[in-house]
Amino acid sequence: MKHFCRLGALCLLLALAITAYADIAKPKEKPSPSPQLPKIVLHTRLVVVPDNKAWEAKLQISQSSLQELRAALGNGNESTAQRITRSSTRTIIAGVFMFLSLSFAGVWLARSMQTRGQKAVAALLFATAVIGAAAIIAQANAGPPGSYYWKKLPQNLTKGAPTSGGLDIEIVADGDIGSSGVQLILPIKPD
Amino acid sequence: MERTANIESAAWREDICSPAVNRQLSLRVFAVTLILCACFSALFASWLPLQFSIVTVFLFAGPHNWFELRYFLTRLPVRFGKSRNFFLTAFAGIGFLTVSYIALPVLYSFNLFPDHLWPTLLASWNSLLLLWIGMLVWLRGKNKRGKDWSLAVPVALSLCALNWLAPEFFSLAIVYAHPLVALWFFDRHLARTRPQWLGVYRRCLCLLPLLLVGMFWQLSRSTALPDDNGLFWRITQHAGAQLLPNVSSHALVTTHVFLEMLHYGVWLVALPLIAPLRKTDDERPLTTRKREAIWRFQSLPVARHPRGFPRLVTTALALGVFFVAILWFGFSVDYTTTRDVYFTVAIAHVLAEAPFLLKVL
Numbered sequence: 001m002k003h004f005c006r007l008g009a010l011c012l013l014l015a016l017a018i019t020a021y022a023d024i025a026k027p028k029e030k031p032s033p034s035p036q037l038p039k040i041v042l043h044t045r046l047v048v049v050p051d052n053k054a055w056e057a058k059l060q061i062s063q064s065s066l067q068e069l070r071a072a073l074g075n076g077n078e079s080t081a082q083r084i085t086r087s088s089t090r091t092i093i094a095g096v097f098m099f100l101s102l103s104f105a106g107v108w109l110a111r112s113m114q115t116r117g118q119k120a121v122a123a124l125l126f127a128t129a130v131i132g133a134a135a136i137i138a139q140a141n142a143g144p145p146g147s148y149y150w151k152k153l154p155q156n157l158t159k160g161a162p163t164s165g166g167l168d169i170e171i172v173a174d175g176d177i178g179s180s181g182v183q184l185i186l187p188i189k190p191d
Numbered sequence: 192m193e194r195t196a197n198i199e200s201a202a203w204r205e206d207i208c209s210p211a212v213n214r215q216l217s218l219r220v221f222a223v224t225l226i227l228c229a230c231f232s233a234l235f236a237s238w239l240p241l242q243f244s245i246v247t248v249f250l251f252a253g254p255h256n257w258f259e260l261r262y263f264l265t266r267l268p269v270r271f272g273k274s275r276n277f278f279l280t281a282f283a284g285i286g287f288l289t290v291s292y293i294a295l296p297v298l299y300s301f302n303l304f305p306d307h308l309w310p311t312l313l314a315s316w317n318s319l320l321l322l323w324i325g326m327l328v329w330l331r332g333k334n335k336r337g338k339d340w341s342l343a344v345p346v347a348l349s350l351c352a353l354n355w356l357a358p359e360f361f362s363l364a365i366v367y368a369h370p371l372v373a374l375w376f377f378d379r380h381l382a383r384t385r386p387q388w389l390g391v392y393r394r395c396l397c398l399l400p401l402l403l404v405g406m407f408w409q410l411s412r413s414t415a416l417p418d419d420n421g422l423f424w425r426i427t428q429h430a431g432a433q434l435l436p437n438v439s440s441h442a443l444v445t446t447h448v449f450l451e452m453l454h455y456g457v458w459l460v461a462l463p464l465i466a467p468l469r470k471t472d473d474e475r476p477l478t479t480r481k482r483e484a485i486w487r488f489q490s491l492p493v494a495r496h497p498r499g500f501p502r503l504v505t506t507a508l509a510l511g512v513f514f515v516a517i518l519w520f521g522f523s524v525d526y527t528t529t530r531d532v533y534f535t536v537a538i539a540h541v542l543a544e545a546p547f548l549l550k551v552l
Contacts, residue, residue, distance in 0.1 A: 067415075071436035090314060094355035097318075101348035108342050 044068070046167035046184075048153060050160050059182065069169060147187035154188070218391050225395040228456055233402045236449035237409065240441060241416055244426050244448045249522045251455040252533055253515035256540050258458045260511050261485065262376075263547050264504055269496040274550075277330040281546035284323040289539040291316060296535060314358035317365075318351045324545050331549045363431045365541070367447065370454035372544050374399075377457045379551040385465060399453075403446060410442035422527045429534065 044065050061069075109122055149165030156163040235243050271278045295312065298304060304312065325347025332340025354361040374396065381389045418424040418432070418440065427433075430447040432440035463485055494501040521529035 063414075067436045071433075090311065090355045090358075093314070094352045097348050097352035097355060101345045101352060103345075104348060105342070105345035108345060112339060 043166065043168050045164055047162050047164040048157070049162040050157055052160065073171075145187075147189060150186050150188055153186060218388060221388055222391045222395055225392065226398060229395070229398055229402060229453065232452040232456070233406055233449050236445045236452060237406055240444040240448050241423055241426055243452070244444060245422070245526065247448065247452055247455060248530060248533070249519075249526070251459060252537070253518040255455050255458040256537065257508070257511040257515050258463060258485075259540050259543070261491075261508060262458075262462060263543060264491050264493055264507070266547050266550060267493050269493055269499050273334055277327065277334065277546070277549075280323070280326055280330060284327070285539060285542045285546075288316070288320055288323065288542055289536075291319070292538045293535055310358050313362060314355045317354045317358055317361050320542075321347045321351050321354065327546055327549055331552070359434055363434055366429065366431070367450060369541050369544075370450035372548060373454045373457040376544070376548060376551070377461055379548070380462060381465065383551075388465075402449070406445055406449065407442050410445055411439055413439050413441040415440045416444055422530075425527065425531065 105125075109125075146166045150163065153163045268274065295316065298312075299309070325343045328340050328343035328347075332338050332343070350361075378389070378392065378396075381392055415432070416423065416427055418427045427440045427444055430440065430443040431438075432443055435443065491504055493499050494504040518529065518533060521532070
């Protein structure tokens, strides 16, 4: 009976505790800091130059690259191409206008394909379209990956020769790269 | 001996005064003047672009608008006749597009639209402009026998598509293309009044891309212009320094100032000097006619015609003089604000050039 009373008192205490806890205003849920995805704001070229006379590592940025970087940051971290591709409304309207343009041009061509000069204009338009398509195909034939240019870095560093390759400038959240302000990641795969 | 010398001298005088030699001489003078003007404009614009931008806008912005107004009144028919639809569309478009363009900065100042909507608004205005021009070209083509200008519609639509992809760049293209329209006006004017000068003029025009390439080549690597004060910042922004961060602002402002100087030169000097515009009832050849004084408004066809509007023309041009004086006063008191207001309101003269250029084609 004594044990039963103790168990009952404990249960009551627990029940009261839960009730009492429920009376406390629920702490405001802090929005969990969503992991900030790193954003590539600029693509440029990097040259790694070993210098036996230098006493401190130096990061040199050309005036134009700095301006590009400023512009990219000033435009909400988006380049012009990115802004175009991300504005779906404007892209849709542009597409509608292009469709209307091609339709009207087709009607015009069909109505006026009579003289030799007009046929020449039509041929010119067709050739332009073919060249445009060829340019797109050529552009699609991308070069080798970045790691191809950087794989010779260790040998070049040993020889004291410079190495150059593509570089994406990425803005990351504070603390993501430890206490350092700048981090260079090189795509070098071990043999 | 003396007689022989006299005969030779007389023959030489006759030769030098012959119409053919005179024409050749005047052609050479014309070509040299054009080349020198272009080269000096390029030189001054490259040397002190910001300073020349300030000075040229201060001195010539107002007067060149007045000269344009006078030129357009000269080209305006007393009765529209078959061109009625063309002119009604032109004037309605000028009115609506000007008011809507002026409304854009006003709306911006009231913060009525979120920032991400501004490119859409700008693209909409540009599209209206392009469709209006396309319609004007089509209407003009309908009035010309044996001409089919309906290709203007697909061209305008494809330009609309490009505009929607990058509306800010399209607006910048208008800033750079507008001064060149004056050169087209001059070409058409020479074709009417001095056709023998047209070939020389067109050959001289070939110098323009060379000068532009040369300026860009020289200045593309130069340091950016200082834009630490409000006025200099506005000038560099107007030339597109923010939109084209990879291009030196020095090269951009220089190019813009150079083109503006050519634009002012055509409207203020070239067209009035080489413009003895008279009605065709004058039997004398065009080259021998006397030039009309620019302040003689009654000589304009729309004022001189029995069914014309002399009072309206005189009032419009007198008001124009008054606005030029107001503009100079504004520039003297607050140059930066007046410049902003001017470049907003001046869209009216940019728009007005389209129908009047089409009329002379």
